[in-house]
Amino acid sequence: MSVITVAGLQLALPPNTNNFDTIASQVRSVKKRFPHLTLVMLSELATFGPAPRFAETLPGDMEEKYRTLATETDLWLITGSLFERADERVYNTASAISPQGEVVARYRKMFPFLPYEEGISAGEEACVFDIPGVGCFGLSICYDMWFPETIRALTWQGAEVILHPTLTNTVDRDVELSIAKASAATNQCYLFDVNAAAPMGVGKSIIAGPGGETLHQSGAEQDVMVMDIDMNYVRRVRETGWNSLGQPLKSFRDHPIDYPQYQAGARSGCLDNLGPLRKPGSKLA
Structure with missing residues (x-):
């Protein structure tokens, strides 16, 4: 299968409450309207909002509800993310669930939005999963995208589609749109x-293509983004370049340099001189 249909749900949901019933209704509705739909993804922390008190172990009750919903609707579901409690820590974790209700991947956000996303631990592993007969998908969450290495790590593992739930209510959203397009183009x-x-x-969700082109950009209001994507198009762009232009993945693969910043134990005097990571205006204890 070369072409599949993916839906991103930019929903208007209240924080600090259980939104599962509303989300489930939206998922059922979009599947009913578009029976050929393959995958639905939510925004970051859509289910409860940014409230770590709702953290649960995984597997857990809420993830089980999403597993049942995936089976009922015959969809691949990306839960956006849930706060996960594990080993006395809390992680921001996205689950990928198959139409058979199997959790095929869990990804822990590697870059919590520090110093503001306090008390959330960082994940350590890039995460990809395969949809059989379709292709390879990578999971990334919100602030991860500000670190190009995270998307490149997913591409390195074979990801052809990056599923990136986010939760942004600040003035840097327009910058994130530029990063999303640049990440799609460079990878x-x-x-x-x-x-x-x-x-x-x-709001302002975006779907970008492998040349960095904007395929859809939402406004601020609730939006259900349904998009056909062609996996053969990605593969052709990687083989011959977007519009037969640059082939950056091949150049990255073939370049002999060992980047010094990625060597074990490497330090940067410039970065070390930036001082501690803390909120502006705060003082060290």
Whole structure:
């Protein structure tokens, strides 16, 4: 199968409450309207909002509800993310669930939005999964995208589509749109960057193609983004370049340099001199 249909749900959901019933209704509705739909993804922390008190172990009750919903609707589901409690820590974790209700991947956000996303631990592993007969998908969450290495790590593992739930309600959203497009172009992949609408987020979700082209950009209001994507298009762009232009993945593969910043134990005097990571205006204890 070369072409599949993916939906990103930019929903207007209240924070600090259980939104599962509303989300399930939206998932059922989009599947009913578009029976050929393959995958649905939510925004970051859509289910409860940014409230770590709702953290649960995984597997857990809420993930089980999403497993049942995936089976009922015959869809691949990306839960956006849930706060996961594990080993006395809390992680921001996205689950990928198959139409058979199997959790095929869990990804822990590697870059919590520090110093503001306090008390959330960082994940350590890039995460990809395969949809049989379709292709390879990578999971990324919100602030991860500000670190190019995270998307490149997914591409390195074979990801052709990056599923990137986010939760942004700040003035840097327009910058994130530029990062999403640049990440898609430099990694020659589709990138679904799905934000929440108000009151949790400012919307402006974007779907970018492997040339960095904007395939769809939402406004601030609730939006159900349904998009056909062609996996053969990604593969052709990687083989011959977007519009027969640059082939950055091949150049990255073939370049002999060992980047000094990635060597074990490497330090940067410039970065070390930036001082501690703390909120502006705060003082060290």
